[in-house]
Amino acid sequence: MVDNDKHGDGIDRRTYLGGLAAAAAAGTAGCLGGGGDDSDGGGGGGGSSQALEVLHGWTGGDGSDAVDALTEAFNEAYPDLDSNIKAVGGQGNVELNTTVLRRLTNANPMGSFANWPGKNLERYRGSLMDHEDVWEEAGYKESMQDRVVELCTFNDKMPAVPIGSHRMNNLFYNTAAFEEAGIDPANLESVPDFVDALETIGSETDYTPFAHGMQAPFLGLQTWAQILTSQSGVEAYENFIAGDGDRAAVIDALETLQEIQENYITEDASSIGYTQAAQKLIADEAACIHGGNWLYGMFRADDEFNFGEEWDWVPFPGTEGLYFYHVDAFVTPSNNPTPEKTRTWQEFVGTKEAQIAFNNLKGSVPLRTDIDPSELSDFLAMTYEDLTSSDAYPPTIAHGLAVEPEAMNACKSAIGNNFMGPYDAEAAADGLLEAVSGGSS
Known part of the structure; x- marks a missing residue:
């Protein structure tokens, strides 16, 4: 059973406008620019026949290759699950954030979208789905780093599952x-x-x-x-x-x-x-x-x-x-148009298979603590060791x-x-x- 956020059908206008202001300056790294689709398709409503819609901002280079690998792995694992995993193009997360905020405000949510967890989730307050059951049943609270479990917890819910971490320094x-x-x-x-x-x-x-x-x-x-x-x-x-x-x-x-x-x-x-x-x-x-x-x-x-x-x-x-510390994750909105398909996607994102496939190409490292470093490239294996053994983990401000x-x-x-x-x-x-x-x- 998937619990939707009880606070309402969409983001209130004050939160939306504040989020747009933040999005306007959020042309940040980790999400390469380049082409992409910024349409509003997908929409709310729909039952089991509706395709899972996942939005992300990785529209070129390493990001595009990584999300393509993630998509291919997901389709191989769930060949009968109809999905539409697509880029919202250009300028880092700016267009992605604007599109997500607009659609949530208009009660037109997608199944899942790529974003940062932690304090960034404040922009979506009142419009997030709880996946506590995924975290519990898949054992992610034990297999993910403690600090990322905390970052993916917001407003007493767990609306996000991490996909990878970049080291900033x-x-x-x-x-x-x-x-x-x-x-x-x-x-x-x-x-x-x-x-x-x-x-x-x-x-x-x-x-x-x-x-x-x-x-x-x-x-x-x-x-x-x-x-x-x-x-x-x-x-x-x-x-x-x-x-x-x-x-x-x-x-x-x-x-x-x-x-x-x-x-x-x-x-x-x-x-x-x-x-x-x-x-x-x-x-x-x-x-x-x-x-x-x-x-x-x-x-x-x-x-x-x-x-x-x-x-x-x-x-x-x-x-x-x-x-x-920098983290990418997939976040889920409430009043979700495809709740069970979304649940399947979120659970897959946290698997070893997904995290290795994505991060080896993205230049990031898995957040799980049980990854065999030999399955990562030499540089990422070294970074993964640092992820698990550094003295301190200050969070990125940008x-x-x-x-x-x-x-x-x-x-x-x-x-x-x-x-x-x-x-x-x-x-x-x-x-x-x-x-x-x-x-x-």
């Missing part, structure tokens, strides 16, 4: 660039070490020191979070997302980000995103890039750009022992886990309005601190 580097500059990445233990390395690369080689996209403000926000953590410690970051940030530490991290953006990035950085920035490593034009390990999903698609040979990685300098959607939107606005050139560290700091303290409400 990665510094990927082009090995030839670092060798030419005479830099041992293992010696980058702090942000000053990192900035010194960028200076050396800039003066001693023809490589752009740091590949960085500034097309969307989340890119600066996620890098600023790493700098803050490195310079002032993980407690400073956790205090910040809890609404008790140290203004001086926030400004220090912003000023370091400004130094990097003014001196060590490409001239076209303001007009590109992380996809184009990462391509500069593959093309031997840039030395390193910060980002989630979805970048590995991009690198692995190039047969001539190989892990341990043409590229490698280290934790972002000063964040050794941390796993900055991808829905650390703060609620309205605060995340306001943080991106603080960066977008004050820190994408010209730079105003004090105004950006005030905007960030106000956002997480609830002052943006």
Whole structure:
């Protein structure tokens, strides 16, 4: 028996408009842009003959390959279950979130949709289905990491099942660039070490020191979070997302980000995103890039750009022992048009088969604790070990886990309005601190 959320038939208009505001600034990573279908088809109503409709935002590259593998595995497991698993295209999660919010507001839900769990679920309050029975019967509360069980619990319900995790605090580097500059990445233990390395690369080689996209403000926000953590410690970051940030530490991290953006990035950085920035490593034009390990999903698609040979990685300098936590999941709306088919899908998403098929291509790692690392690629096996054995797991601020959607939107606005050139560290700091303290409400 599947219990629908008792709070009503759809999201109220205030929640919807607030969600749209958050969605407008949520052009975030882990969901590649590119074509896709943004139609409103599928709709509420319908009985057992209606196809299961699943929406996601993985419309190109590693994401498209991963969801295709997941779809193929699901169809093989349930060949008689009619399904329509489709992309809502472009600009990260922006179009997906807008479509989902619009349809839920119009009482026209889909069966399931890809999204982030945790505080991000606040945007769907009152319109989520409970899958406590799936978690219990499939044993997922025992086989999933405790922290992801907590993130998938919302409003005393369990409306989400996780599909994979990206680690955020990665510094990927082009090995030839670092060798030419005479830099041992293992010696980058702090942000000053990192900035010194960028200076050396800039003066001693023809490589752009740091590949960085500034097309969307989340890119600066996620890098600023790493700098803050490195310079002032993980407690400073956790205090910040809890609404008790140290203004001086926030400004220090912003000023370091400004130094990097003014001196060590490409001239076209303001007009590109992380996809184009990462391509500069593959093309031997840039030395390193910060980002989630979805970048590995991009690198692995190039047969001539190989892990341990043409590229490698280290934790972002000063964040050794941390796993900055990012999670993708599938979420289910209430008044579900295909409740039993949706239940079947959600249960499948949590299986070993589904998590291995999806994550090996996406560049993410399963959330289950019983995965044999030999079934993952070398890089992901190493990441999976880090997922299970790191010292701390701070949640990502730019991808829905650390703060609620309205605060995340306001943080991106603080960066977008004050820190994408010209730079105003004090105004950006005030905007960030106000956002997480609830002052943006």
